[in-house]
Amino acid sequence: MRRTICFLAGVLPLAAQVSYDRLRQSDSEPANWLTYSGNYSAQRYAGLNQITAANVRRLRPVWVYQMQTTERVETSPVVADGIMYVSEPGGSVTALDTLTGRPLWKYARTLAKGVRGCCGQVNRGVAILNDTVYVGTFDAHLVALDIKSGIVRWDSEVADPKLGYSITAAPLALKDKIVIGIAGGEYGVRGLIDAYDAKTGQRAWRFWTVPAAGEPGSETWAGDTSKTGAATTWVTGAYDPEQNIVFWGTGNPGPDWNGDARVGDNLYSDCLLALDGDTGKLKWHFQFTPHDVHDWDSTEIPVLADTVVRGEKHKAVLFGNRNAFYYVLDRGTGKFLAGRDYAKQSWAKGLDDSGRPIMLPNSSPTMEGAKVYPDVTGGTNWFSPSYSSQTNLFYVAARDVGGVFLKGNAEYKPGAQFNGGGQSPIVGENPTGAIRALTPNTGELKWEFKLYSDAGAGILSTAGNLVFAGTNEGDFFALDAAAGRSLWHFQTGATINANPVSYLSGGKQQVAIASGNSIFVFALED
Amino acid sequence: MRLVCMIFSFALAATAQLTPFDPEYVVPKKNPNTTPADLKNGQQLFMGQCARCHGPKGEGGRGAVLAQPKLRHAPDDEALFHVIQDGIKGTEMPPGYAVDTRETWQLAAYVRSLGRMAPETVPGDPKRGQELYRSKGHCNQCHIVSGQGGSIGPELTEIATRRSAAHLRAAVLDPESTLPEGFLEVRLVTKDGGRITGVRLNEDTFTIQVMDLNGGLHSFVKEDLKELQRDTGKSPMPSFRGTFSAAEVDDLVAYLYSLRGNQ
Numbered sequence: 001m002r003r004t005i006c007f008l009a010g011v012l013p014l015a016a017q018v019s020y021d022r023l024r025q026s027d028s029e030p031a032n033w034l035t036y037s038g039n040y041s042a043q044r045y046a047g048l049n050q051i052t053a054a055n056v057r058r059l060r061p062v063w064v065y066q067m068q069t070t071e072r073v074e075t076s077p078v079v080a081d082g083i084m085y086v087s088e089p090g091g092s093v094t095a096l097d098t099l100t101g102r103p104l105w106k107y108a109r110t111l112a113k114g115v116r117g118c119c120g121q122v123n124r125g126v127a128i129l130n131d132t133v134y135v136g137t138f139d140a141h142l143v144a145l146d147i148k149s150g151i152v153r154w155d156s157e158v159a160d161p162k163l164g165y166s167i168t169a170a171p172l173a174l175k176d177k178i179v180i181g182i183a184g185g186e187y188g189v190r191g192l193i194d195a196y197d198a199k200t201g202q203r204a205w206r207f208w209t210v211p212a213a214g215e216p217g218s219e220t221w222a223g224d225t226s227k228t229g230a231a232t233t234w235v236t237g238a239y240d241p242e243q244n245i246v247f248w249g250t251g252n253p254g255p256d257w258n259g260d261a262r263v264g265d266n267l268y269s270d271c272l273l274a275l276d277g278d279t280g281k282l283k284w285h286f287q288f289t290p291h292d293v294h295d296w297d298s299t300e301i302p303v304l305a306d307t308v309v310r311g312e313k314h315k316a317v318l319f320g321n322r323n324a325f326y327y328v329l330d331r332g333t334g335k336f337l338a339g340r341d342y343a344k345q346s347w348a349k350g351l352d353d354s355g356r357p358i359m360l361p362n363s364s365p366t367m368e369g370a371k372v373y374p375d376v377t378g379g380t381n382w383f384s385p386s387y388s389s390q391t392n393l394f395y396v397a398a399r400d401v402g403g404v405f406l407k408g409n410a411e412y413k414p415g416a417q418f419n420g421g422g423q424s425p426i427v428g429e430n431p432t433g434a435i436r437a438l439t440p441n442t443g444e445l446k447w448e449f450k451l452y453s454d455a456g457a458g459i460l461s462t463a464g465n466l467v468f469a470g471t472n473e474g475d476f477f478a479l480d481a482a483a484g485r486s487l488w489h490f491q492t493g494a495t496i497n498a499n500p501v502s503y504l505s506g507g508k509q510q511v512a513i514a515s516g517n518s519i520f521v522f523a524l525e526d
Numbered sequence: 527m528r529l530v531c532m533i534f535s536f537a538l539a540a541t542a543q544l545t546p547f548d549p550e551y552v553v554p555k556k557n558p559n560t561t562p563a564d565l566k567n568g569q570q571l572f573m574g575q576c577a578r579c580h581g582p583k584g585e586g587g588r589g590a591v592l593a594q595p596k597l598r599h600a601p602d603d604e605a606l607f608h609v610i611q612d613g614i615k616g617t618e619m620p621p622g623y624a625v626d627t628r629e630t631w632q633l634a635a636y637v638r639s640l641g642r643m644a645p646e647t648v649p650g651d652p653k654r655g656q657e658l659y660r661s662k663g664h665c666n667q668c669h670i671v672s673g674q675g676g677s678i679g680p681e682l683t684e685i686a687t688r689r690s691a692a693h694l695r696a697a698v699l700d701p702e703s704t705l706p707e708g709f710l711e712v713r714l715v716t717k718d719g720g721r722i723t724g725v726r727l728n729e730d731t732f733t734i735q736v737m738d739l740n741g742g743l744h745s746f747v748k749e750d751l752k753e754l755q756r757d758t759g760k761s762p763m764p765s766f767r768g769t770f771s772a773a774e775v776d777d778l779v780a781y782l783y784s785l786r787g788n789q
Contacts, residue, residue: 368574406574409626427578427588428707452731463737473730486749489732 018128018147020175024241026298030463031504033079036125036170037384038501041304042372044240044386045377045461047504050509051524052464056488058525062510063101065094073514074126076170076458076499084512086168086519087123091137093295094146098505101521105150107143108134111144116140117166118186118417120259124236124382125170127178130279134178136167142180142196154201158182162415170236172246174277177204181233185251185297188228188418190420193248194272195280200363205280209250209268211279215511217267225262227276230254231269235382239314240331244277247304247317247331251297255410257365258293258420265290272319274334284334288321291468293364294347294405295376295423296322303387303394307441309337320385320396320442322378323347326443327355340443342436343379344400347372354467365405365421375403376423377454384458386467391481393437397455401431435459435469437484447484458499460511468511470496476513476520492520532749551627556636557603560724566637571629575622584640586690588707589619595638598687606634618707648691648783651774655781657773663766671785674774676741678725679763680706685786694782698775701763711760712736715753725762 018034026034030047037044040245051059067073078085083104084096091109096102111121115138127134132153133145139161144153158180159165164187172179177195186193191209196202211217218226230253237248243485253262253269270283270289275282288298303318307328315331324345328338336355341348347363361374379399387397403423410420425431433455437446457470466487467479474496477489494516502511505523512521573582579589586592599614600606610630613621659665666675669682685694697704710726714736724738734754735745741764748754752785766775 231765367570408629422625424575450731452729471731475731477732486732491730491733 017130017168019130019172023129023173028358032079032081033501033503035078035127035143036076036172036236037238037301040239040241041386041387042236042301042384043303043305044301044362044384044459045388045463047463048502048504048509049463049465051462051466053466053487053509054481055524056466057465058523059478059488059490059511060525062360062523063521065096065101065103065521067498067517068220069517072120072122072497073389073517074122074124074168074382074497075514075519077501077512077514077519078126078128079501079503079512080128083503084519085126085128085133087126089121089123089133089138091135091139091141091143091167093126093133093135093150093497095133095150096519098503098510099194105148107145107150109137109143109151111137112161115161115166116164116170116187116290116415117183118304122168124168124351127173129178132198134171134173135270136199137169137170138166138168138169140182142167142171142178142194142407143177143203144201145199155447156196156201157189157204158194159184159189159192162414163187164417169234170246172236172239173198174239174246175252177277179237179248181235181237181248181299183232183234185230185232185234185254186256186417186419187230187415188254188412189230189232190227191229191231191233191250192325193233193275193280194347195277207273207275207280207282209271209273211267213272220264220267220403222263228418229262229266229269230256231266231271232297233299234297235301235334237383238304239277240304243332245331246275246277246284247302248273249297249299249302249319250277251299252292252295255412255418255420256293256295256420257405258407259291259364261410262291266292270323272295272298272302272317272329272334272339274331286327286329286334286336288319288325288327288355289323292308294323296374296378298322299382300344300380301384303385304331305387305389305440309441316441318385318387318394320380320394320398320438322381324374324379325351325357326394326396326438328357328441329444334483338442341379341436342396342443342445343398344373344402346402365407365423368473369404369406369424371402371426372405373510374399375425376405377401380455383456383497386461387440388461388465388481390465391437392440392482393461394440395459395461395481396438397433397459397469398436399431399433399447399454399455401433402426402429423491435467435479435484437467437481449479449484449486456515457496460500460502463500468500468502468513470476470500470515472496472515476500476522490520490522492516492518494518533770540542553604555602555604557631557634558605559628560635561590564632564635565639567629568632568634571625571633572636575625575635579618579646581690583691585646586688587693590688591686591690592637593646595641597637597641603634603638606637607631610634610637646691646774646783648780649761650778652773652777652780652784655779656780658770659781660680662770662774663778668763678739678741680780682785684785686783686786695775695779698770698778698782699765699767700764701761702759705759705761709761711757712761713753713755713757714751716746717750719722719752720726721761723761
């Protein structure tokens, strides 16, 4: 690995200290986008209203930053005090001046040989705390970089990449710890979520997402199948600083599509975990898809919001799951409060009173192939939903796509894929999707904006009563947040597989999104 | 009507394919899994994953004809292994779904066994068919063969490497039964009352690009259209049933089945 100073302008804002208090109170400074999801509650909401339904038609690109990569770019920028910190495939990081788009520094990650991953060397973003930028790398390290220069402060291996571990998620900075999740669910790894001392890089705690023999939850795995149980943690969670609870989703059990050997619910796969921020101890868990055989990871973003369910006020977690169901959970206990399907699904009759799915027959993979909705990519996926307290709506990028699920052999070999099947598309079916606005306490559909094809990008809502999202065909667009009416669109020229962010640069609101290998930044035309 | 810039390339959605292939595996030159048991398992996998495009006997359809001794993209076993594992970029051939190394070889063994079957015999005279293609059929107005012809319909230069004779016969007699994946005829009415019928070239949430039946290229913002009619399952190509005699259909199919590019 090496560091390259690309450019340093003479008159630029100084990289500031981004204290824990600033992160905790990020809603009070909408000029910045300080965490992966914009705030600890993971609402991906910008409290800025310069760009509105009335003027969004004047939105124009102001600069574009192109990455030198052919890998897929899923990054979501973090912005502090006029500087944008962008992760690039593999775990490189570039700091950009938000006024000009020019780089201030670059950290170029050179990956070790033999690193593998199922789905490309993507990286979704960084975390910042005080004077340091943190990034996970595809070779499963967590790296701390000086915020002004990109120089490495420390570099800790999280897990062995030769076993199939990698990191694609953005870290989450707490008061003095950096929490990071792991990918590798297609390699039969044992899932984990770690916290590292922000100053030293020493591991502070680890939670294994698959229990060891004899531990609570191990009884949900037959024989020794938990040893290859996966349940990885490859998308950034949320944090409730009042209760000091980290909320983080877990992925599929291994092997993905052949569950014959791993009889049982397979905890803690496809769960939302509530972990103590100081110790990593499990406070509660909620499993969305027990004994999953469709690769429906529950690594989507847990959104923290207050809501009223059946007349009772709750500090809640709102969760649009890959299995096509929407859930409302109590944040303190994990109790299921409400839920229903929000995307096309054919595998469950509904949810029972505890939130457990009521399975329908003939929905498991077979050798010949079983047609099931949603497909392996799910009703939604890693791309972020959004919650606006202004409209009191939960926005989800939904997919209405089915697949033919095939069961196959599952033979574990360290470092090799361990899938036990796969999925093919339904021939002749055009994938479709929509941006859907749901009533947060019930999941009831308020409005939808249909997309030409399935959804693959995240959503930003703003105080300007707007919702921003992107399409597979390269359109970045704005909708009226209250009614879903189309207001503006811009063709970026490549598939958008990323989440939008918004912030101020020189006092002017910008909206940024990655498309293809580039970051596009928009502002109102003067 | 607002005309936006022409787009000549298709933006394809990126979809991650998962194949349990060990990246450290060194692919041998010769297929190591060719026993009768391997062939049987290969046939089962083929029926599940390949037959719907390539036909149960490799006779072709939406996918290439595999019942032939030489495969253009897979001249040897090693290349065939990679085609099954990785697909063929720029074509509709996807990577193998959930086939491990052994299963890939078993599939390859079965595919090679298809090539040892007797080639399909086609009645008719390809020379007479070539003349009919140009004269009575006017096929060259819409299709390109070896660089010559119109471009409203699919190029036919190598059509016989991808389609069986039966498929080609169906395309001639009942074109709407053999539409390629993604093909869509559309009818548009612009706000000023202009009407266009054509073939969709590309589309996204906000815009659509169309080639009209005279070969003209158009691009529209959808909200600027008064009407956008999708004639799913329809084709501008006429049926030759009734226009051609049975013998002429045989001749035309024989000509089409002779179109194999440089093969």
